[in-house]
Amino acid sequence: MTLSLAQIWRYPIKAIGAEALDQVTLTKGKPLPLDRAWALLEQGGDDAQGWRSCRNFLRGAKGPSLMAIMARVDGDIVHLTHPNLPELTIPLSGSATNALINWITPIYPATRKAPTALVKSPDEGMADVPYASVSVMNTASLSAISDKVGRDMDARRFRGNIWLDGLAPWAEFDLLGKTLVMGDTELKVVEPITRCRATEANPANGIRDVDTLTVLRQNWGHAEFGMNTKVMHGGTIAVGDTVVIQ
DSSP states (O other): OOEEEEEEEEOSBTTBOBEEESEEEEOTTSOSTTSSOEEEEETTOOOOSSOOOGGGBOOTTTOGGGGGOEEEEETTEEEEEETTEEEEEEESSGGGHHHHHHHHGGGSOTTSOOEEEEEEOOTTOOSSSSSOOEEEEEHHHHHHHHHHHTSOOOGGGGTOSEEEESOOTTGGGGGTTOEEEETTEEEEEEEEEEOOGGGGEETTTTEEOOOHHHHHHHHHSSOEEEEEEEEEEOEEEETTOEEEEO
16 A cells, blocks of 8 residues: 655644645644644633633634635745635734734624634644644545535545545544654654534635535544644655655
């Protein structure tokens, strides 16, 4: 079985903006660089330092239109685009709070708690798990879901960092406890990812159009997609790299 690295993605602001990469350098014990490096706190959310649960922040599960935001990082600047909004260019810092809030207000449900502050993530990032995670997805599993729903499912629905080609559908669950090796880089597979309603939104327009969780449960008996990993040995990885399982 030959595996390859098909896609690399990061999400500079949690739930706000997806960015495709050709290559990236990973560091032991760290998330993918600039992945969930910032998060937009909601009213009443925990404003303490360090990692906090996703329930404290704006999320695609709460505001599906957020799923249609794309990002491009240029140094300390991030460019954000959405099909229904003008492009926004802001610094990756707390000083961008007002500009970001004003920008997303037209596409975020007024029934949800209002955003209040753009906060910097701790060193481990602000993924949905309390450790530095690099998420790994399987393109064959995405194809299996696409076949069931009768349409191509966009990879961005699942907010994964790394996508692998060459696995059988759902074979990523068999990787638990194993190590993925790409050149000098080693990722330890630690647990599956349980999914939420964010996956229901089409990233092309931010509209909920597939009951993804029901599709998963009815056809495969679970609501999981992808695996969380930890970087055990750093290095540079690139799209097209061969992936070895150890």
